[in-house]
Amino acid sequence: MLTAHNLTRSFDDLTAVRNVTLSLAAGQLVALVGASGSGKSTLLNLLAGLLDADKGTIALNGQPVAGPKDRLVAGHPQIRVVHQEYQLMPNVSIRDNIAYALRYYERAYRDQRVNELLRLCRLEAVQHHKPRETSGGEKQRTAIARAIAEPARVLLLDEPFSHLDLPNRLLIRDVLIDLVRGTDSATNPGSGTACLFVTHDASDALSISDQIGLLQRGRLIQLDTPRRVYSQPKNAYAASLTGPINLIRGKHLPALGLPAVTNGDTEYGIRPEHIQIDPTGPVSGRVEGVFFQGRDTELLVRINRFVCLRVLTSQPDVAVGDEIRLRIVAKNLLTFS
Numbered sequence: 001m002l003t004a005h006n007l008t009r010s011f012d013d014l015t016a017v018r019n020v021t022l023s024l025a026a027g028q029l030v031a032l033v034g035a036s037g038s039g040k041s042t043l044l045n046l047l048a049g050l051l052d053a054d055k056g057t058i059a060l061n062g063q064p065v066a067g068p069k070d071r072l073v074a075g076h077p078q079i080r081v082v083h084q085e086y087q088l089m090p091n092v093s094i095r096d097n098i099a100y101a102l103r104y105y106e107r108a109y110r111d112q113r114v115n116e117l118l119r120l121c122r123l124e125a126v127q128h129h130k131p132r133e134t135s136g137g138e139k140q141r142t143a144i145a146r147a148i149a150e151p152a153r154v155l156l157l158d159e160p161f162s163h164l165d166l167p168n169r170l171l172i173r174d175v176l177i178d179l180v181r182g183t184d185s186a187t188n189p190g191s192g193t194a195c196l197f198v199t200h201d202a203s204d205a206l207s208i209s210d211q212i213g214l215l216q217r218g219r220l221i222q223l224d225t226p227r228r229v230y231s232q233p234k235n236a237y238a239a240s241l242t243g244p245i246n247l248i249r250g251k252h253l254p255a256l257g258l259p260a261v262t263n264g265d266t267e268y269g270i271r272p273e274h275i276q277i278d279p280t281g282p283v284s285g286r287v288e289g290v291f292f293q294g295r296d297t298e299l300l301v302r303i304n305r306f307v308c309l310r311v312l313t314s315q316p317d318v319a320v321g322d323e324i325r326l327r328i329v330a331k332n333l334l335t336f337s
C-alpha cells in the first residue's frame with residue numbers, strides 16, 4: 001500500500017535519513033525504533049509528505065506522494081499523522097478538536113462519531129476542557145482520537161504512548177490494533193489501515209507490531225518480525241534497542257564457562273534471561289545489585305574485574321553480596337562482529 005524507495009534526506013551536512021526502503025500494507029502495524037536522533041521523526045514526516053526528500057520516492061497504492069514543495073497544502077488526505085507535539089487547537093475544547101477532523105460530515109453523524117471517539121479514548125470527562133486544562137496523556141489521546149476520526153489508509157504516529165499510564169497505554173494499543181486490523185467498523189469497514197508508529201519502548205514494539213524497523217544513524221538496518229529482530233539482531237546496537245543485553249568480548253568467554261574463540265575482540269551478546277542461576281553451573285559470581293521488577297528480578301552479577309552480567313531470575317531470595325553460580329548455554333550466544 002504505502003511504499004518508500006531509497007529515501008534520503010539531509011539537513012546541511014547531516015544525513016538524517018539515508019536510502020530507506022520499506023513498505024506498509026493494509027492491516028499491518030510496523031514499529032520504528034531507534035536511538036534519539038536516528039531519524040525516526042524525519043522518516044515519518046517524509047512518509048507523510050510533510051517533508052521533501054532529497055532522493056527517493058514514496059507511493060500510496062502506486063500513486064506518488066508528493067512533498068510540500070509540490071503541493072498547495074502539505075500532507076496527503078489519506079495519510080494521518082500524530083506528531084509528538086500533538087498540534088491541537090489551543091482555543092477550542094477537546095471535543096471540538098476531535099470534531100474538527102469531521103467538519104465536512106453532517107452534524108448528526110459528526111456528533112455520534114465524536115461521542116464514540118470520546119468514549120473509546122476515555123476523554124468524556126474532559127471533553128469541554130481546553131487542551132491547556134488537560135494532562136499530557138489526555139492531549140495525546142485527543143490527538144489520536146482526531147487522527148482516527150475519519151477512515152484513513154495510513155496512520156503514522158510519533159511516540160503515541162509516551163505520555164500514557166499503563167491502563168491508558170493498553171487501551172490505546174487495543175484501539176490501534178482494532179483500527180489496523182479493520183475490526184473498528186466505523187473507522188475503517190473491513191479493509192484495515194496501515195500503521196507505522198515510532199516508539200522508544202521495546203515492549204510496545206515487540207508486543208503489538210507485525211514488523212519492527214530499526215534505524216541507526218538514518219539507515220534502516222533491520223526490518224523483520226519482532227521475534228527475529230529480538231533473537232537475531234543485526235548488531236549490538238540492534239540488540240540493545242529491543243531489550244537488555246550483556247555485551248562480552250571474545251577473550252572473556254572462557255571465564256563464563258564458554259569455549260575460547262580465536263578472535264578475542266569479537267563482540268558477543270547474551271540476553272539476561274538466557275543466563276541461568278544453577279548451583280552446579282561452571283561460573284561463580286558475586287551479586288552486586290538486585291532490582292525487583294514485578295514478575296522477575298534483575299541481578300547484577302560480578303564475574304571478574306572485566307565482566308559484570310545482568311541476569312534475569314524469578315528467584316526472589318537473592319541478596320546483594322551473595323555468591324551464586326551461573327550457567328550460560330553457548331547456543332544462546334549472539335555473535336556481532
Ligand SMILES: Nc1ncnc2c1ncn2[C@@H]1O[C@H](COP(=O)(O)OP(=O)(O)OP(=O)(O)O)[C@@H](O)[C@H]1O
Pocket residue numbers: 011014016034035036037038039040041042043
Ligand atoms: N529541521 C531540521 N533541521 C536541522 N536538523 C534537523 C532537523 N530535523 C531533524 N534534524 C536532525 O536530524 C537528525 C534526526 O532527527 P529526528 O528528529 O528525525 O530524530 P528522531 O530519531 O526522531 O529523534 P528523537 O527520538 O529524539 O525524537 C537529528 O540529528 C536532528 O538534529
